[in-house]
Amino acid sequence: MTKHYMLISYQWLKKYVNLPDSITAEEVAARLKASTVEVENVEFQGKNLENVVVGKVLSAEKHPNADKLKLCKVDVGNEKLQIVCGGSNVVAGMLVALAKVGAKVKWHGEGELIELKPAKIRDVESAGMICASTEIGLAELFPLKDEKEIMDITHLKARPGTPLAQVLGLNDSVLEIDNKSLSNRPDLWGHYGIAREVAVLFNKNLKEYKTDKIKPGKGGAVKVEVENTKLCPRYVAVAVSGVKVGPSPEWLKKSLSAIGLRSINNIVDITNFVMMDLGQPLHAFDAAKVVDTTIVVRAAKDGEEFITLDGEKRKLDSSMLMIADQSKALAIAGVMGGLDSGITDQTNTIIFESANFDAASIRHTSTKLGLRSDASARFEKSLDPSLAMPALQKAVELVLQICPGAKVAGKVVEASKFSVKQGPIMLSMGLLEKKIGTKISKKEVERILTQLGFEVKSKGEGFAVKIPTWRATKDISIAEDLVEEILRMYGYDKIESSLPMFAINPPEENKLRKLEREVKNILANSLSYTEVYNYSFVSGEQIAKIGDDPAKYIALDNPLSKEKPYLRRCLLLNLLENLEQNQAGNNTLKLFEIGSVFREEDSGLRTESNKDSLLPGQDTWFTAVYMEKKNNTPFWAARGVVETLSKTILPGIVVSKSGADGFARHPSRSAGLMMGEKNVGSLYELHPKVGSNFGLEGRVGVVKINLSFVADLQQFETTYAPVPAFPAVERDLAIIVKKNIAHQDILSALLGADPLLQSVSLFDVYEGANVSAEYKSMAYHFIYRNNERTLVTEEVEKAHQKIIDILKKSFNAEVR
Numbered sequence: 001m002t003k004h005y006m007l008i009s010y011q012w013l014k015k016y017v018n019l020p021d022s023i024t025a026e027e028v029a030a031r032l033k034a035s036t037v038e039v040e041n042v043e044f045q046g047k048n049l050e051n052v053v054v055g056k057v058l059s060a061e062k063h064p065n066a067d068k069l070k071l072c073k074v075d076v077g078n079e080k081l082q083i084v085c086g087g088s089n090v091v092a093g094m095l096v097a098l099a100k101v102g103a104k105v106k107w108h109g110e111g112e113l114i115e116l117k118p119a120k121i122r123d124v125e126s127a128g129m130i131c132a133s134t135e136i137g138l139a140e141l142f143p144l145k146d147e148k149e150i151m152d153i154t155h156l157k158a159r160p161g162t163p164l165a166q167v168l169g170l171n172d173s174v175l176e177i178d179n180k181s182l183s184n185r186p187d188l189w190g191h192y193g194i195a196r197e198v199a200v201l202f203n204k205n206l207k208e209y210k211t212d213k214i215k216p217g218k219g220g221a222v223k224v225e226v227e228n229t230k231l232c233p234r235y236v237a238v239a240v241s242g243v244k245v246g247p248s249p250e251w252l253k254k255s256l257s258a259i260g261l262r263s264i265n266n267i268v269d270i271t272n273f274v275m276m277d278l279g280q281p282l283h284a285f286d287a288a289k290v291v292d293t294t295i296v297v298r299a300a301k302d303g304e305e306f307i308t309l310d311g312e313k314r315k316l317d318s319s320m321l322m323i324a325d326q327s328k329a330l331a332i333a334g335v336m337g338g339l340d341s342g343i344t345d346q347t348n349t350i351i352f353e354s355a356n357f358d359a360a361s362i363r364h365t366s367t368k369l370g371l372r373s374d375a376s377a378r379f380e381k382s383l384d385p386s387l388a389m390p391a392l393q394k395a396v397e398l399v400l401q402i403c404p405g406a407k408v409a410g411k412v413v414e415a416s417k418f419s420v421k422q423g424p425i426m427l428s429m430g431l432l433e434k435k436i437g438t439k440i441s442k443k444e445v446e447r448i449l450t451q452l453g454f455e456v457k458s459k460g461e462g463f464a465v466k467i468p469t470w471r472a473t474k475d476i477s478i479a480e481d482l483v484e485e486i487l488r489m490y491g492y493d494k495i496e497s498s499l500p501m502f503a504i505n506p507p508e509e510n511k512l513r514k515l516e517r518e519v520k521n522i523l524a525n526s527l528s529y530t531e532v533y534n535y536s537f538v539s540g541e542q543i544a545k546i547g548d549d550p551a552k553y554i555a556l557d558n559p560l561s562k563e564k565p566y567l568r569r570c571l572l573l574n575l576l577e578n579l580e581q582n583q584a585g586n587n588t589l590k591l592f593e594i595g596s597v598f599r600e601e602d603s604g605l606r607t608e609s610n611k612d613s614l615l616p617g618q619d620t621w622f623t624a625v626y627m628e629k630k631n632n633t634p635f636w637a638a639r640g641v642v643e644t645l646s647k648t649i650l651p652g653i654v655v656s657k658s659g660a661d662g663f664a665r666h667p668s669r670s671a672g673l674m675m676g677e678k679n680v681g682s683l684y685e686l687h688p689k690v691g692s693n694f695g696l697e698g699r700v701g702v703v704k705i706n707l708s709f710v711a712d713l714q715q716f717e718t719t720y721a722p723v724p725a726f727p728a729v730e731r732d733l734a735i736i737v738k739k740n741i742a743h744q745d746i747l748s749a750l751l752g753a754d755p756l757l758q759s760v761s762l763f764d765v766y767e768g769a770n771v772s773a774e775y776k777s778m779a780y781h782f783i784y785r786n787n788e789r790t791l792v793t794e795e796v797e798k799a800h801q802k803i804i805d806i807l808k809k810s811f812n813a814e815v816r
Helices: 026-034 162-167 191-201 248-259 266-278 359-369 374-377 387-401 430-438 443-450 480-488 513-527 542-544 570-580 634-648 688-694 705-715 743-750 794-812
Strands: 005-009 039-044 052-062 071-076 080-085 095-098 104-106 111-114 117-119 124-126 128-130 173-179 223-226 232-240 283-286 294-299 305-307 313-315 322-323 328-332 352-354 407-416 425-428 455-459 462-466 588-596 599-604 614-617 621-627 653-656 665-675 678-686 700-706 729-738 759-764 777-786
Touching: 005 191, 005 248, 005 455, 026 039, 026 173, 026 191, 039 328, 052 162, 071 700, 080 124, 080 128, 080 283, 117 191, 173 621, 191 266, 191 443, 191 588, 223 232, 232 387, 232 634, 232 705, 232 777, 248 266, 266 387, 283 328, 283 678, 294 352, 305 777, 313 678, 322 359, 328 513, 352 387, 359 374, 359 425, 359 621, 387 407, 425 430, 430 443, 430 462, 430 480, 443 455, 443 462, 513 588, 513 621, 542 570, 542 688, 570 588, 570 621, 570 700, 621 634, 634 653, 634 665, 634 700, 653 678, 665 700, 665 705, 665 794, 678 705, 700 705, 729 794, 743 777, 743 794, 777 794
Parallel strands: 223 294
Antiparallel strands: 005 173, 039 173, 052 071, 052 095, 071 080, 095 128, 104 111, 117 124, 232 352, 232 407, 283 352, 294 322, 305 313, 322 328, 425 462, 455 462, 588 621, 599 614, 621 700, 653 665, 665 678, 678 700, 729 777, 759 777
């Protein structure tokens, strides 16, 4: 499994950038973090080796009280310590790693670090610990051969008492870089790419990455066949014979150990070293296991099974790319090699592979197999195909250096078909200044870009910039990318912060949005309604329940849910569903929603600014529903919503017989809502059959208002009135009138009938017992007030009697 971070050795970086000792790893990390990548941590390699020194065993006698322990006298330079040791290989004259009191070790190589303290072991004092490599974190450099073996460093010929970190050269600092910050930078997946950044940041020269050309040798050359050059645009290979597989030299082990990689053998270590050095993954095959030394890059077969290096059997499909020979698969391209083609101690001739694979293909394969590796992490970032050859040359150079008997067999074979778009990109100084808000000298711009590897030619007041191959695969493509490169290297901290200068004018008022907000405030705060948010989709079943025609609805080609494939024409369908889902345990439900509805017969916005075709109408509607299981007059409760809105924010809206018709409405309890001559909504009781279809347990009052219409029609003028200085007198009156008499007609007759009458509101309508079938009972609330003085009973009674007289005369009303 690949890690979520990459480790970079500071000493390794300094091989390519000549940084003085005065520049610390922490300073480099800080500059990188401010400009290039996320450096999560900097760790000194020998920090856990404090108080661990070289000790010389002067004597190793049998412990008096334990058969498997030895009592040792150890010279640590300035003193001689008595140590109880259980190491199976400890003998007099041996140089060992001795942890003194105060050192931190892992007991038997497991668990957390613990601090050593003086101890008695089987009644004998012990002033420290002779360590195994696993107990002080050096298992990579000194692998255990036996579980009880202590670390033998006699070959180092060090002076007793010398700090172990100094003897082993563990003086490196390691930068931990978060992989996520490298996602758009395929050039930074090796030490040389990071070194290039550091060189620019500190204005130092970057050493050229030199490799020797591979001279063809005697013997049959490798043959390469690439069946899909899109998925494998470059494949380079060479055979090396006379190889002796064995342990790596100390410098190579140390280099890999510093960045958390375990040494395996010299050949595998070389491939890992080159990958971490240059960023280009390599693979080595045992040539004896490759039939006819022919490499075939092909697609896997559906159902093909393959055992990877980790011993897992994996099932493949034809979307995956394989490295194979004439008869069998050898590796999953760019992800992991096979168990049966890997390097062993008996390997004599190897085939080095250095290739470039399609990033999306590698990502797809890696994800599908659940197999992540250091190689796949790099290939899926779109590596530069030009890296393949220098990486191969470096690997061969190291093999010839480490294995004296090795030699190139045949010639380098290459199959390639790739191109990289390198520009040039035109960059003007004007654009640069406009984007960053400050001036940077042309000379400094040229220095930054040149050090980053760009070819820069002055052209007028700007530059023609050629992109280096390692930045051209995915990263740099437009002038703004170059601006970013210049700015991050120049330093974000050098850009002076300043507020933009602009006129502070109030924005143009959005009447519809303001109206929505005011309606919500009144419904929620004043009338205790609950706002709901539903998806804009409805089902064919909902349309059937409400009695509408599905042909009028816009059907989606690719709906989020197959159950709801239509766009809503009104908000009511989902609100009725909300009522049904919430009616259990609730006697009263008051819900409202504001949202867009979609009607194909109405004209909406243009599909594009330069085209005549229009989108469907998408007006914003307000819909409220009121359901109370024991209330037989939900229509009047819904009407109360309309009257509250008309008294507060919608003074021009009136209830009218016009627009009373429509589907899903009670045949006699329905009205339109008018604003001037325009119908802007409706007020009605839901038809009992529709309520039954939705499984509702009570009658439902409904209010619908087209807020888009209202916002266009209404003049939003805020008026203020003083708080009345004198009290009002309130009266209630119930009358019986014929069913065909409308409230609006009564209201028109009463308002203005007397100067003391300030408001009239209907609060109840009753039909049923004690009222004849042709009649209904209507209950009104009246408010009387004189704004200049307190009313007396006689004048209120006189005004109220006038109202009664009008009701009797004009509507044949009977006072209850």
